[in-house]
Amino acid sequence: xxxNLVFVVTxxxxxxxxxxxxxxxxxxxxxxxxxxxxxxxxxxxxxxxxAAGSPPLVDVQSDRPMSDPLPQALILTxxxxxxxxTAFLLAMxxxxxxxxxxxxxxxxxxxxxxxxxAARDExxxxxxxxxxxxxxxxxxxxxxxxxxxxxxxxxxxxxERPPPRTDxxxxxxxx
Amino acid sequence: xxxxxxxxPLPVVLPLSAAGLALALYRRPRLQRIVSLATLxxxxxxxxxxxxxxxxxxxxxEVGDWAAPVGINLVADRLSALMLTVSSVVILCVLVYSxxxxxxxxxxxxxxxxxxxxxxxxxxxxxxxxxxxxxxxIYVGFEILLAASYVLITxxxxxxxxxxxxxxxxxxxLSSVLFxxxxxxxxxxVGTVNLAQLAIRLPEVDPGVxxxxxxxxxxxxxxxxxxxxxxxxxxxxxxxxPAPVTAVFAGLLTKVGVYAIIRTQTLLFPxxxxxxxxxxxxxxxxxxxxxxxxxxxxxxxLLSFTLVSHIGYMxxxxxxxxxxxxxxxxxxVAHHITVQTALFLVVGLVERFGGTTSLDRLGGLAKMTPVxxxxxxxxxMNLGGIPPLSGFLGKVGxxxxxxxxxxPVGYALVVGSVVTSLLTLYALIKAWNKAFWQSPPEPxxxxxxxxxxxxxxxxxxxxSLALTVFAGPLYAYTxxxxxxxxxxxxxxxxxxxxGQRGEGESQHAADETDDHDTDGxxxxxxxxx
Numbered sequence: 001x002x003x004n005l006v007f008v009v010t011x012x013x014x015x016x017x018x019x020x021x022x023x024x025x026x027x028x029x030x031x032x033x034x035x036x037x038x039x040x041x042x043x044x045x046x047x048x049x050x051a052a053g054s055p056p057l058v059d060v061q062s063d064r065p066m067s068d069p070l071p072q073a074l075i076l077t078x079x080x081x082x083x084x085x086t087a088f089l090l091a092m093x094x095x096x097x098x099x100x101x102x103x104x105x106x107x108x109x110x111x112x113x114x115x116x117x118a119a120r121d122e123x124x125x126x127x128x129x130x131x132x133x134x135x136x137x138x139x140x141x142x143x144x145x146x147x148x149x150x151x152x153x154x155x156x157x158x159x160e161r162p163p164p165r166t167d168x169x170x171x172x173x174x175x
Numbered sequence: 176x177x178x179x180x181x182x183x184p185l186p187v188v189l190p191l192s193a194a195g196l197a198l199a200l201y202r203r204p205r206l207q208r209i210v211s212l213a214t215l216x217x218x219x220x221x222x223x224x225x226x227x228x229x230x231x232x233x234x235x236x237e238v239g240d241w242a243a244p245v246g247i248n249l250v251a252d253r254l255s256a257l258m259l260t261v262s263s264v265v266i267l268c269v270l271v272y273s274x275x276x277x278x279x280x281x282x283x284x285x286x287x288x289x290x291x292x293x294x295x296x297x298x299x300x301x302x303x304x305x306x307x308x309x310x311x312x313i314y315v316g317f318e319i320l321l322a323a324s325y326v327l328i329t330x331x332x333x334x335x336x337x338x339x340x341x342x343x344x345x346x347x348x349l350s351s352v353l354f355x356x357x358x359x360x361x362x363x364x365v366g367t368v369n370l371a372q373l374a375i376r377l378p379e380v381d382p383g384v385x386x387x388x389x390x391x392x393x394x395x396x397x398x399x400x401x402x403x404x405x406x407x408x409x410x411x412x413x414x415x416x417p418a419p420v421t422a423v424f425a426g427l428l429t430k431v432g433v434y435a436i437i438r439t440q441t442l443l444f445p446x447x448x449x450x451x452x453x454x455x456x457x458x459x460x461x462x463x464x465x466x467x468x469x470x471x472x473x474x475x476x477l478l479s480f481t482l483v484s485h486i487g488y489m490x491x492x493x494x495x496x497x498x499x500x501x502x503x504x505x506x507x508v509a510h511h512i513t514v515q516t517a518l519f520l521v522v523g524l525v526e527r528f529g530g531t532t533s534l535d536r537l538g539g540l541a542k543m544t545p546v547x548x549x550x551x552x553x554x555x556m557n558l559g560g561i562p563p564l565s566g567f568l569g570k571v572g573x574x575x576x577x578x579x580x581x582x583p584v585g586y587a588l589v590v591g592s593v594v595t596s597l598l599t600l601y602a603l604i605k606a607w608n609k610a611f612w613q614s615p616p617e618p619x620x621x622x623x624x625x626x627x628x629x630x631x632x633x634x635x636x637x638x639s640l641a642l643t644v645f646a647g648p649l650y651a652y653t654x655x656x657x658x659x660x661x662x663x664x665x666x667x668x669x670x671x672x673x674g675q676r677g678e679g680e681s682q683h684a685a686d687e688t689d690d691h692d693t694d695g696x697x698x699x700x701x702x703x704x
Contacts, residue, residue, distance in 0.1 A: 022349065027341060034345075034348055034349070034352070037352045038352060041352055041355045041359065044359040044360075045359040047363070048359040048362040048363035049362070070362075070368075071362065074358070074368075077311075078355055081318045081322075081351075085322065085325075085344075085348055088325055088344070089345075092337060092340065092341060095329075096337050096341065099332075099334050100334070105341050105345065106338055106341075106342075108342075108411045109411065110410075110411065
């Protein structure tokens with residue numbers, strides 16, 4: 001049996017676009033990428049079921065070939081899971097927007113610190129233990145932006161304080 | 176003999192039902208607490224019972240009485256029963272700890288109406304992943320526990336947790352997509368997702384195809400287990416969650432990945448393909464992970480890096496491909512679950528006491544809270560592998576098995592694991608000196624640490640010591656587990672007694688119609704031609 005070419009091309013297209021989107025920095029685009037990847041996978045499972053054949057149930061006679069029901073059950077489960085996770089990611093993107101006015105996925109905090117130290121050509125560790133910059137990684141992370149840094153978008157609230165909600169979400173809309 | 180197989184689904188069914196109940200009781204926090212505590216206690220008892228039962232052969236349940244390759248089955252063999260028991264004890268201890276923390280901090284710790292149901296779902300997911308005898312059901316188990324973990328890691332949605340949680344969630348979803356693609360490929364190749372049937376059919380597949388399937392599965396599980404090139408997500412995301420959540424994640428979630436790797440390498444793809452690759456990966460995981468830990472000045476991040484590093488030991492044991500290697504690896508998993516969780520719980524207490532986990536700011540804890548000092552010291556030494564603790568025993572087992580292998584790679588790993596062990600000791604001693612011995616740069620706030628948070632932590636430390644005291648019987652048990660993994664037949668025959676079908680109801684239906692062949696006519700021989 002050779003699989004339907006249309007399916008194969010569609011799957012390839014979905015995976016290509018999905019991977020491209022997942023590499024983006026905005027969580028919304030990543031989410032779209034994940035949805036496409038998920039759909040591509042679902043189609044892949046469908047193709048994995050193979051061509052229609054004799055009925056899978058005892059005592060069922062059929063004139064025409066029936067398709068394999070198991071991949072459909074698997075796909076259904078996968079669709080439901082993807083749906084739930086999509087909703088969760090959307091909520092996270094929205095929460096991120098509430099907090100920062102962007103939904104950007106940040107770089108690893110530590111990577112960035114190392115890059116910065118390397119740029120300044122400093123050692124990561126002074127041997128005198130207590131002599132640090134006095135700023136922990138968490139504090140740095142709170143004020144950091146990566147590529148889309150616009151300078152003043154974030155007001156630098158400390159990480160652990162309950163986030164300001166209402167005063168931010170209005171007024172600056174459609175930034 | 177009484178049929179005890181009805182016990183098998185309980186670790187999955189009970190927490191799931193209790194999660195629903197806890198959610199319905201969201202206005203009655205006290206009842207919620209009772210429900211979770213009672214449920215998880217029962218689960219721990221049931222798991223212990225399964226541990227005993229599974230010793231005399233795998234216990235199989237065919238859900239809904241559908242015969243095996245058609246229906247989904249749950250299998251408790253020695254390996255899964257042991258993992259289940261250790262993890263349910265850990266889950267119970269962490270629950271008690273978080274109950275105490277919830278009582279102290281109230282809603283600041285976690286919205287309790289959300290925490291309890293999610294935590295129960297997490298427990299059900301872990302149990303499902305361990306017990307499942309069906310590849311797709313393992314995927315579902317993973318998704319259950321991951322979905323719960325997404326909620327727990329972003330609990331109360333602070334800036335920091337959303338930042339770290341985003342990375343965690345995206346990486347976890349991608350690994351799940353990969354797993355699903357692997358399942359599709361497996362199904363296309365052999366037309367089944369039942370583990371026992373896969374074990375029969377996969378060896379008949381073309382070696383090239385088999386290699387692809389195996390690498391895809393290992394890749395998906397490798398991300399979950401945080402094996403080196405795929406581990407970068409872990410140290411950045413774990414430390415931001417509340418202490419009990421980090422503890423249970425560190426103890427269990429990566430181990431589910433390790434468990435899946437063990438199953439893949441033993442049941443599905445015997446014969447040691449890719450063992451060499453796994454060896455190098457294990458070496459890299461150990462060394463890179465521990466070098467990361469040495470460079471940290473935050474104790475939570477330090478522990479996250481040691482977690483990555485010690486996953487390398489387990490992969491090393493699995494990759495040895497011998498009964499001795501597997502014995503040691505399974506023992507090491509049990510040891511590491513308890514020790515790593517205990518350490519994270521202690522660090523939670525330290526953070527509570529000193530208000531920070533930065534090693535630059537902590538100090539003098541040994542004098543101020545000797546109890547915490549002891550509670551940190553014992554599991555830290557255990558993790559470092561000081562004799563006679565269980566970490567030492569596990570490592571000796573691995574080293575012996577590595578030397579037994581006798582290849583250059585084997586020796587390289589033996590050396591690598593000794594070096595890693597020393598560096599672990601170095602990193603932990605450094606943390607110990609800075610946090611517990613040196614005088615603090617500024618006086619610490621010295622908050623009160625309530626006794627009912629210390630007790631569960633101490634209980635877990637005692638459990639980890641019990642793994643040392645009862646190392647003999649336990650090691651013998653893991654030895655038998657490894658033996659049956661190597662034989663493979665016990666598992667397959669327990670699920671499919673005649674190599675075709677299980678013993679469920681649909682078997683009789685098939686007998687009556689005298690038609691054995693309707694099972695998978697449409698499903699077989701999908702795409703391997």
